[in-house]
Amino acid sequence: MKMSKIMPRRMAIGALAAIAALASAGAAFADEITGAGATFPQPVYTRWAEQYAGQGGDTLNYQGIGSGAGVTQIINRTVDFGASDAPVAPERLASQNLVQFPAVIGAVVVAVNIPGVDGNALKLTGPLVGDMYLGRLRMWNDARIRALNPGVNLPAVAIAPVYRADSSGTTNIFTTYLSAVNLPFNTTIGAGSSVSFRAGIGAPGNAGVAGAVRNTRGGIGYVEYAYATENNMQTPMLQNRSGQFVRPSVQAFAASAAQAPWATAPNMAASMINTAGAANWPIVSATYILLPKNPADAERSRKVMQFFDWAFRSGQGAVDALHYIPLPAAVQNQARQRWCQVRSGNAPVWNGCH
Amino acid sequence: MSIAAINPANYARRRIFSAFMDMLCVLAAMVGLVLLALILLTLVQKGLEGMGLNVFTHAMRNTPGQGGGLANAIVGSLIQTGIGALIGAPLGIAVGVYLAEVGRTGRFASVVRFVNDILLSAPSILIGLFVYEILVVPHAPFLHGGFSGMAGAVALALLAMPVVARTTEDIIKLVPDAFREGSVALGARESVTIIRVVIPAAFGGILTGILLAVARISGETAPLIFTSFGSYGWSSDLWHPMASLPIAIYRYAAGVYDEHHRLAWAGALIITVAVLMLNIVSRVSHYLISKR
Numbered sequence: 241m242k243m244s245k246i247m248p249r250r251m252a253i254g255a256l257a258a259i260a261a262l263a264s265a266g267a268a269f270a271d272e273i274t275g276a277g278a279t280f281p282q283p284v285y286t287r288w289a290e291q292y293a294g295q296g297g298d299t300l301n302y303q304g305i306g307s308g309a310g311v312t313q314i315i316n317r318t319v320d321f322g323a324s325d326a327p328v329a330p331e332r333l334a335s336q337n338l339v340q341f342p343a344v345i346g347a348v349v350v351a352v353n354i355p356g357v358d359g360n361a362l363k364l365t366g367p368l369v370g371d372m373y374l375g376r377l378r379m380w381n382d383a384r385i386r387a388l389n390p391g392v393n394l395p396a397v398a399i400a401p402v403y404r405a406d407s408s409g410t411t412n413i414f415t416t417y418l419s420a421v422n423l424p425f426n427t428t429i430g431a432g433s434s435v436s437f438r439a440g441i442g443a444p445g446n447a448g449v450a451g452a453v454r455n456t457r458g459g460i461g462y463v464e465y466a467y468a469t470e471n472n473m474q475t476p477m478l479q480n481r482s483g484q485f486v487r488p489s490v491q492a493f494a495a496s497a498a499q500a501p502w503a504t505a506p507n508m509a510a511s512m513i514n515t516a517g518a519a520n521w522p523i524v525s526a527t528y529i530l531l532p533k534n535p536a537d538a539e540r541s542r543k544v545m546q547f548f549d550w551a552f553r554s555g556q557g558a559v560d561a562l563h564y565i566p567l568p569a570a571v572q573n574q575a576r577q578r579w580c581q582v583r584s585g586n587a588p589v590w591n592g593c594h
Numbered sequence: 595m596s597i598a599a600i601n602p603a604n605y606a607r608r609r610i611f612s613a614f615m616d617m618l619c620v621l622a623a624m625v626g627l628v629l630l631a632l633i634l635l636t637l638v639q640k641g642l643e644g645m646g647l648n649v650f651t652h653a654m655r656n657t658p659g660q661g662g663g664l665a666n667a668i669v670g671s672l673i674q675t676g677i678g679a680l681i682g683a684p685l686g687i688a689v690g691v692y693l694a695e696v697g698r699t700g701r702f703a704s705v706v707r708f709v710n711d712i713l714l715s716a717p718s719i720l721i722g723l724f725v726y727e728i729l730v731v732p733h734a735p736f737l738h739g740g741f742s743g744m745a746g747a748v749a750l751a752l753l754a755m756p757v758v759a760r761t762t763e764d765i766i767k768l769v770p771d772a773f774r775e776g777s778v779a780l781g782a783r784e785s786v787t788i789i790r791v792v793i794p795a796a797f798g799g800i801l802t803g804i805l806l807a808v809a810r811i812s813g814e815t816a817p818l819i820f821t822s823f824g825s826y827g828w829s830s831d832l833w834h835p836m837a838s839l840p841i842a843i844y845r846y847a848a849g850v851y852d853e854h855h856r857l858a859w860a861g862a863l864i865i866t867v868a869v870l871m872l873n874i875v876s877r878v879s880h881y882l883i884s885k886r
Contacts, residue, residue: 274741274823274835283850286656286826293827301825301835303845316731318740447850470850536738 272298273543277310277323279446280410280464281344281527285323287558288551297550298543304445308407308433314338314530320540322530325409326433327509337533339582340507341575342526343548344555345500345565346464347493348413349523351450351473353459354380356395359474363388363485366478366514366522370422372460373401374429375439380458402452402461405442407434413513413525414462420514421522462523465493466562480522481514490563492521497565500526508574526567531582538584545579545590552576634866641863644856649864654826654842658853664861666828667842671865674743674822674838675812678750682811683804686755687793690762690800695788707763714756722817725749730821743829743836746822753814754807761803765796798883805876809869815840839865 275285282304289300305313307324314322315336323343333340350369352359357380368384371377377384381394404411412433419426429435443452446467453459454471465488468475477485486492495517500510512524529548535541552572559566567575580593648663655662689710697703725745732739769792777787793800818824824841825834839861846858 276823283657289826290656299827301823301827301829303824303835318730318732445848447848450850451848467850536732 272300273320273540273547274301274303275310275321275323275529275544276303276305276313276319277530278307278325278409278527279304280307280325280346280348280413281323281564282446283464283466283470283562284344284346284555284558284564287562288547288555291555291558292547292550298547300547306404306406306445307409307412311530314532317532317536320535320537321544323527324530325525325527326412327507327528328530330507333507333530339531339533339578340509340528341531341548341578342508342510342567342571343529343551343575344559345493345497345512345524345526345567346466347488347496347521347524347563347565348410348417348462349465349468349475349488349521350478351453351461351463351468351475353453353456353474354395355397355457357392359476360487362392362474362476364476364478366418366421369460369478370418370425372399373403373418373437373439374422374425376424378439397458399439400456400459401437401440402443402449402456402459403437403440404444404446404449406444409433409527410446410462410464411435413523416511417513417523466564469563478522480518480520481516482518482520484518486519486521488521490560490565492519493524493563493565496520496522496524502568502571502574508571508578524565531579533581533583535582535584535589538589541582541584542589542591545582549576549592637859637863637866640856640859641866642860644858644860645863646860649857649860653828654837654846654857656826658851662853662857664839664842664857664864666825667837667839667861668864670743670822670825670829670837671812671839673832674746674750674818674836675808677744677747677832678754678811679804679808680751681747682751682754682807683758685751686758686803686807687762687800689755689759690803691766691788691793693759693763694766695784695792710756710759713752714760717816718753718814719816719820721752722749722820725752725817726820740833741821741823741835742833743822744832746818746836746838747832749817749821750811750814753811753817754804757807757810758800758803761806762796762800765799765803766792768799769795798880801883802876802880805872805879809872809876812872813840813865813869815844819844 282302285302289302293299307326310322311324311328313319328338328340350364352362354362364385365388368377378399379396380399381396386392386394412431415429415435416431419431429437441452443449446463449461450463450467450471450473453461454473468488475488477487479485496512496515499515499517499520500512502508502510505511509528510526512526514522531541531544552567552575556566576590576592579590580588582589648661650663650665650668652661652663653666654664689706693703693707697706725748729745729748730739730741773791773795774787777791782791818838818841822838822841823835824845825837829836843858843861846854846861849855849858
């Protein structure tokens with residue numbers, strides 16, 4: 241009896257001491273800033289974060305939870321910044337007291353898994369891909385696909401479309417493109433971050449779609465290009481607005497990005513989808529960062545701006561390595577101007593505002 | 595009724611039926627065992643593939659090929675589970691002692707017992723959402739909110755508490771009334787009887803309950819997604835987002851790089867082994883304490 245009387249107390253003290261030791265051991269390594277949202281730019285944001293911290297900058301904790309969830313979290317003010325590929329509407333920015341600016345440009349590609357077929361050599365068109373997601377095009381050896389690909393031995397395998405299960409900016413970019421080139425798609429499904437596809441299965445995040453396509457015979461999905469290259473996925477050519485079949489490549493993305501109407505776009509939401517030009521990849525988009533205009537902790541908001549200021553100046557290497565497209569210098573300066581709307585009291589938080 | 599009265603044909607039919615049902619039971623058990631073996635086999639095989647010293651010595655890295663590990667997630671899980679148990683276990687013990695010794699069959703005790711049972715079976719994601727709304731969403735300028743390891747620990751504490759309360763009540767009910775009567779006969783007050791006689795007698799069982807609760811919360815993912823959020827770096831500041839093994843697995847399994855997929859398997863193996871060890875420790879300690 242005597243032993244058991246003392247034991248609980250001794251154990252509790254031991255446990256407390258262990259926890260305290262653990263907690264104090266790493267207290268110096270605390271995260272400085274937290275961001276959440278889009279998975280489309282996650283590879284480049286996280287590589288920026290690693291390089292920035294490596295050069296003595298603040299640490300950034302970026303969690304890819306999807307664009308929709310990222311917008312929700314910044315509206316709830318639970319993170320220092322939100323990230324979304326789908327630009328937030330001007331009224332919502334105003335009512336939620338948010339500033340929006342683009343951070344980087346990327347491309348959405350179609351990825352396929354067709355047994356016995358070199359997907360990289362396959363030719364597809366927006367109307368055909370749209371019909372797959374409408375459930376109107378069901379077999380890979382359909383006459384319409386064969387007509388575009390003479391000499392390719394397309395198997396009698398069912399087409400298995402994969403889409404994003406979460407509210408996704410990548411879905412918004414992809415469906416905006418399909419709505420522009422496929423009229424039935426536009427009228428029955430339409431463009432949006434969370435739409436009701438008529439065929440296929442859902443998977444979470446860009447990586448989830450990539451994984452599902454890799455594991456599904458006859459699978460087809462849409463992902464940011466970095467996810468396709470990192471997973472060695474096969475990405476068919478798409479026919480662009482000028483009628484040319486183009487391979488996904490940084491050059492083709494840059495050609496589209498060069499035509500973005502930055503000067504006239506409200507809230508910097510310049511569309512680069514389905515642009516005209518023989519070399520243009522048809523599905524290119526900027527991805528956006530959301531900051532509160534009235535941050536509860538101005539210091540952390542300033543650190544977010546310092547991070548993106550550094551990324552604009554020194555992030556080119558990561559952008560190139562992951563096949564994203566940097567913003568033009570003039571647009572970066574336009575973004576810095578936006579930061580001046582973030583205020584603490586009456587003074588701008590960003591020190592480049594005068 | 596004598597044995598001779600049994601109809602032999604009837605008896606044979608019953609025996610066949612009985613053998614048939616026995617076979618079904620064995621079959622059902624086999625299906626469960628085979629599935630469990632397959633899961634464990636895959637887990638061990640894939641987990642060992644991703645295992646290495648770096649898993650325990652290095653923090654997670656966003657980009658592959660840099661020798662990233664899971665050390666920050668392991669430490670984060672230890673901190674959050676530890677604090678969760680430190681908050682949840684005393685509360686649970688208090689509730690259990692109240693139900694078994696003080697409230698007993700009273701109306702209020704019945705309500706508490708009912709609510710505790712509901713809490714026990716509540717989906718853990720609801721607990722996560724609850725803590726998110728209370729602690730993570732900022733409510734006032736002085737309540738900054740934000741994702742934090744502390745919010746994660748509170749969510750885990752809310753999951754551990756009903757488990758501990760339930761096992762504590764059950765185990766204290768097993769303490770013979772003779773102990774209480776003896777204590778009262780010696781002139782001890784009720785509080786003294788509970789603290790110095792009943793709880794020590796039930797200590798082994800209570801400890802087992804705590805260890806089982808820790809085993810339960812150490813693998814929880816859903817309540818942490820909404821609270822401690824996860825992190826890729828060292829984040830032992832309790833008021834910032836904090837890494838944990840379940841979230842590391844969740845994010846890495848759905849990650850873009852193969853190296854991250856392998857680390858996710860390694861993390862799953864670590865959690866499984868840890869939970870297994872906890873279960874073994876709870877059994878052994880229960881055995882040792884009850885033997886003494």
